[in-house]
Amino acid sequence: MTVMETTSTTRTDSCAGPRQVDRRPDGQDKYTISEVVAFTGLTAHTLRWYERIGLMPHIDRSHTGQRRYSNRDLDWLDLVGKLRLTGMPVADMVRYAELVREGDHTYGDRFELLKATREDVLSRIAELQDTLAVLDRKINFYADAGRALASERS
């Protein structure tokens, strides 16, 4: 009986108080995969998959081969999470990760990539605000319809 990874993963920390599984200070920052699951909300499967596809830097291992994530890795996952929310394809994030791995001489490329992403995010925000306007018009329509119905029934 192994398994259960998925089941135990779902919404572990929704209602209970601030059982802050907090970060440890740099130097003692060694987290197991399940601690990272608790931090990020990703599943362990996804974390391993990110590594396989080259989206993660090399992750430290214990002497028996288990993953030990660092604060740096957590920071990286934070960034990945944010970029994911913008709808950036995983392949593009992998490209960025490659640039980071290749060293300082890719600063220019990374700069360009970030600026392009920024533009993307701006236009997404604009689209959403547009949609918001449409929704508000419809919501007002239905609110009026509701009032009309109410007065009709009285």
Add this chain to the structure above:
Amino acid sequence: MTVMETTSTTRTDSCAGPRQVDRRPDGQDKYTISEVVAFTGLTAHTLRWYERIGLMPHIDRSHTGQRRYSNRDLDWLDLVGKLRLTGMPVADMVRYAELVREGDHTYGDRFELLKATREDVLSRIAELQDTLAVLDRKINFYADAGRALASERS
């Protein structure tokens, strides 16, 4: 040799001037599927698929069975497009379409659905603005790094 639907569909109207394939006034609003493709940017495949899954109202047909879209249908596709940009799953849009088909007594449900969607959109915008802040910090970092490199080399 039929086919070509896909190829001819891609980016028909990117650079040329305002060759506005404009809407016709209500009453003479009968559009073929390829006209709707031009309006919406969706493929004909997608339009037919939307119909199959119940995302469209009943679409008029010519006497030989070809689809004839109306201005109303175009409006609906506009809304669908906007909702799609918010990341709303197609299944939820189908649910909304069902409510519309069921008639006036579903006004309340539609109202709730729209309000929930509005909240969703608001939090998405907030997320994106958060991401924007992260990107800006990184962009500034790389800009500084670029300047440092430049001065180092001089």
Add this chain to the structure above:
DNA sequence: CGCTTGCTTGGAGCGCACTCCAAGGTTTTA
């Protein structure tokens, strides 16, 4: 009339981003 282009259908296929499995080895708890 023939030719080309467009529209029809049900069902199969695809790409993305996970998600899960099986069969083990490891670590923690009682």
Add this chain to the structure above:
DNA sequence: TAAAACCTTGGAGTGCGCTCCAAGCAAGCG
């Protein structure tokens, strides 16, 4: 020390939103 919980791997499977195919009918033009 034994049981329970956790971690490992490569590869297979899933769900979503399209995307495409084949074979045939329809429409417009010279």
